[in-house]
Amino acid sequence: MRKITVIGTGYVGLVSGTCFAEIGNRVICCDVDQQKIEKLRRGEIPIYEPGLEELVMKNMKREQLYFTTEVGEAIEASDIIYIAVGTPMSDTGEADMRYVMSAAKKIGEHLNNRKIIVNKSTVPVGTAELVREVVQANKKYPWISFDVVSNPEFLREGSAISDCMNMDRAVIGSDNAEAAKAIAELHAPFNTHIFTTDLESAEMIKYAANTFLATKISFINAIANVCERVGANVIDVAEGMGLDSRIGSKFLQAGIGYGGSCFPKDTYALAHMADKAGYDFELLKSVIKTNQRQRLIIMDKLREAVGGLAGKQVAVLGLAFKPNTDDMRYAPSLTIIPELLKQGAFVRAFDPIATESARRELPGDVHYCETVEQAVAGSDVCVILTEWNEVLSMDLDRVRQTMKQPIVIDGRNCFDLQTMQKSGFEYHSIGRSSVNSAGRDRHSVNF
Numbered sequence: 500m501r502k503i504t505v506i507g508t509g510y511v512g513l514v515s516g517t518c519f520a521e522i523g524n525r526v527i528c529c530d531v532d533q534q535k536i537e538k539l540r541r542g543e544i545p546i547y548e549p550g551l552e553e554l555v556m557k558n559m560k561r562e563q564l565y566f567t568t569e570v571g572e573a574i575e576a577s578d579i580i581y582i583a584v585g586t587p588m589s590d591t592g593e594a595d596m597r598y599v600m601s602a603a604k605k606i607g608e609h610l611n612n613r614k615i616i617v618n619k620s621t622v623p624v625g626t627a628e629l630v631r632e633v634v635q636a637n638k639k640y641p642w643i644s645f646d647v648v649s650n651p652e653f654l655r656e657g658s659a660i661s662d663c664m665n666m667d668r669a670v671i672g673s674d675n676a677e678a679a680k681a682i683a684e685l686h687a688p689f690n691t692h693i694f695t696t697d698l699e700s701a702e703m704i705k706y707a708a709n710t711f712l713a714t715k716i717s718f719i720n721a722i723a724n725v726c727e728r729v730g731a732n733v734i735d736v737a738e739g740m741g742l743d744s745r746i747g748s749k750f751l752q753a754g755i756g757y758g759g760s761c762f763p764k765d766t767y768a769l770a771h772m773a774d775k776a777g778y779d780f781e782l783l784k785s786v787i788k789t790n791q792r793q794r795l796i797i798m799d800k801l802r803e804a805v806g807g808l809a810g811k812q813v814a815v816l817g818l819a820f821k822p823n824t825d826d827m828r829y830a831p832s833l834t835i836i837p838e839l840l841k842q843g844a845f846v847r848a849f850d851p852i853a854t855e856s857a858r859r860e861l862p863g864d865v866h867y868c869e870t871v872e873q874a875v876a877g878s879d880v881c882v883i884l885t886e887w888n889e890v891l892s893m894d895l896d897r898v899r900q901t902m903k904q905p906i907v908i909d910g911r912n913c914f915d916l917q918t919m920q921k922s923g924f925e926y927h928s929i930g931r932s933s934v935n936s937a938g939r940d941r942h943s944v945n946f
C-alpha cells in the first residue's frame with residue numbers, strides 16, 4: 500500500500516485517484532474547489548461517469564480514499580504526489596500552465612520528506628523541468644530531495660473507469676531509474692504494458708497520441724465530404740479501410756468533428772509547441788481547420804433542407820460532446836445552437852445527462868426537454884449532435900408522426916439509410932447520400 504495524493508479532483512484526478520485506491524493504495528484527492536470536495540465528502544459525484552459512484556463509495560467506506568481542500572496537508576501526508584490539474588487552452592491556443600505551476604509551488608512549500616512528483620496532466624514538453632525548478636525554488640527544507648516523473652493519462656470520458664482499470668499501457672517518463680521503478684510497481688496491479696522512457700518523450704507521447712487520433716477523425720471526415728459529392732458511402736469506406744490491420748477500424752467514424760476537453764486543446768497546443776520549436780506543423784494545422792469546417796456542415800445541410808431558419812422550430816438531440824458524459828467542453832452544440840438562435844430558429848433540446856451543464860454554457864432561450872419525443876414534437880427539423888442510446892433507440896414512427904416535417908439532419912450517422920427511408924423521413928447524414936429527397940440532392944437514393 501502506497502500513500503498517494505492527487506492534486507486536482509476533476510475527470511482525471513477523481514477517476515485515477517479512485518482507481519489507485521481500488522488497487523489497494525491509500526489515496527487523498529485534493530482540490531481548491533470547495534463545493535466539489537464538499538459534494539464528494541457527502542458521497543455525491545460531481546461529474547457523470549459510468550461506474551464511478553460505486554467505486555468512490557466503496558473506497559471511501561473502506562478508508563482507502565479521502566477528499567480534502569487542504570492541499571498542503573494532503574501533500575505532506577503522502578510519498579507520491581500526482582498532479583492532475585487542468586491545462587486548458589489559453590487565448591493564444593497554448594496550454595495554460597498556471598494550475599500546474601501553482602500545484603508545483605504548493606508541493607515545494609509542503610515538501611516535508613522525499614517524494615516522487617508525478618505529472619498526469621497533459622503538458623508541453625519541458626514541463627517536468629519547469630515543475631522541478633518551481634518545487635526547488637519553493638522548498639522550505641533545502642536538504643529534502645525529490646524526483647519528477649511524467650505519467651500521462653489516456654482515459655476517455657464515458658468509459659474512464661474501464662480505461663483506467665484496463666489501460667493499454669502506462670507511459671512512465673523519468674531521468675531516475677528508482678523513481679521510474681516505483682511508479683512502474685504502482686501500476687503492477689493494473690497488469691498492463693509498462694513503457695518507460697525519458698521525460699520529454701513521455702510528455703510528447705500524450706500529444707502525439709491525441710493528435711494522431713484527431714488526424715484520423717479529420718481524415719475520415721474529409722473522405723466523407725468527398726463521398727457525398729461522388730456518391731460513395733463513408734460507413735462502408737471506413738469499414739473497408741479498417742479491415743486493413745495497418746489502418747484499424749477505430750476512430751474512423753465520420754461526423755461533425757471532434758470536440759471535448761482534450762482533442763481541440765491538445766491539437767492547438769502541439770501546433771504551438773512545434774511553431775515555437777521552429778517547425779511549421781502544416782499537417783496538424785489542416786487537421787484543426789478541417790475539424791472547424793466540419794462542425795458547420797450541419798448548418799449547410801439545414802439551410803439546404805429547410806431553407807431559412809427564421810421562425811422554424813429545430814429539435815436538437817444531444818448536447819454533450821460525446822455520449823456517456825456531461826462534459827460540454829468544446830461540444831459541437833456550443834457552436835450549432837447559438838448559430839441556430841442567431842438565424843431566428845426556436846430550439847428545443849434534449850440530452851439525457853448534460854442538460855444542467857448545458858444550461859450554464861448556452862444562451863437562455865433554449866427550451867430543454869425531458870425526452871426525445873418532447874423535443875421533436877411540432878419541429879420543422881431534427882438535428883442529431885450526440886449519438887446517445889436514447890437517440891439511437893428512438894421510436895422512428897412516433898417521431899415522424901409528431902414532427903411538423905419529417906426531416907432529420909444526422910451529424911453522427913446514427914441510422915441506416917434504408918431504415919430512414921422506410922420510416923418516411925427525409926434524412927441527411929455525413930458522407931452518405933440523402934434519402935427521400937429525390938430531385939433536391941444530386942446524390943439521393945431510393946430503396
Ligand SMILES: NC(=O)c1ccc[n+]([C@@H]2O[C@H](COP(=O)([O-])OP(=O)(O)OC[C@H]3O[C@@H](n4cnc5c(N)ncnc54)[C@H](O)[C@@H]3O)[C@@H](O)[C@H]2O)c1
Binds near residue numbers: 510512585598601655
Ligand atoms: N478529461 C479527460 O478525459 C482527460 C484525459 C486524459 C488527460 N487529461 C488531462 O488531465 C488534466 C486534467 O483534466 P480534467 O479534465 O480532469 O480537468 P478538470 O478541469 O476536470 O479538473 C481539474 C481540477 O483541478 C483543480 N485545480 C486547479 N488548480 C488546482 C490547484 N492548484 N490545487 C488543487 N486543485 C486544483 C480544479 O479545481 C479542477 O477540479 C488536463 O491536463 C487534461 O488535458 C484529461
Ligand SMILES: O=c1ccn([C@@H]2O[C@H](COP(=O)(O)OP(=O)(O)O[C@H]3O[C@H](CO)[C@@H](O)[C@H](O)[C@H]3O)[C@@H](O)[C@H]2O)c(=O)[nH]1
Binds near residue numbers: 621657759
Ligand atoms: O471515430 C471517431 C471517434 C471520436 N470522435 C469524436 O472525437 C471526440 C473525442 O472522443 P473520445 O476520444 O472518445 O473522447 P475523449 O474523452 O475526448 O478522449 C480523448 O482525449 C482524452 C484526453 O486527452 C484521451 O485521454 C483519450 O485517450 C482520447 O481518446 C468526440 O467528440 C467524438 O465524438 C469522432 O468524431 N469519430
